[in-house]
Amino acid sequence: MDEETRRNWEIITMPPGTEWSGRARYAAAMYFCQRGEMASDVLEVYRICSRLDAEDPVSVLKRWQIGAEWIARLKAYRSE
Template sequence: MDEESRHQWELIRTPAGVEWSGRARYAAAMYFYQKGIMAADVLEVYRICSRLDAEDPLSVLRRWKIGEDWIEKLETTVK
């Protein structure tokens, strides 16, 4: 994994509640979307949550029952 990808994986895992975390996660989500790693519906959840620092996009994905492949990839990719 290259340095940029590793950095984006760190950003997408920014914990909920950290100031500007929603925007950081959305920026990383856009990176993964542009690389073809993330589906458009999952990116939309990150967009919606981008202004809600306290909202965990993974919780939203689970509630809405979408993005199972993304959740699995996020949970199994090297941390």
């Protein structure tokens, strides 16, 4: 994994609640979407949550029952 990808994984897995974390997660989500690694509907959830630092986009994805592939990728990354 190259440095830029590793850094974006770190950003997108930031815990909710930190100031500006929502915007940072959205920027990382755009990175993954542009690479074809994230669906546009998942990116939209990150966009909606971008101004809500305390909101966990993964929880929203689960509530809305979308992004199962992305959620699985996050779990795989966290277990590495």
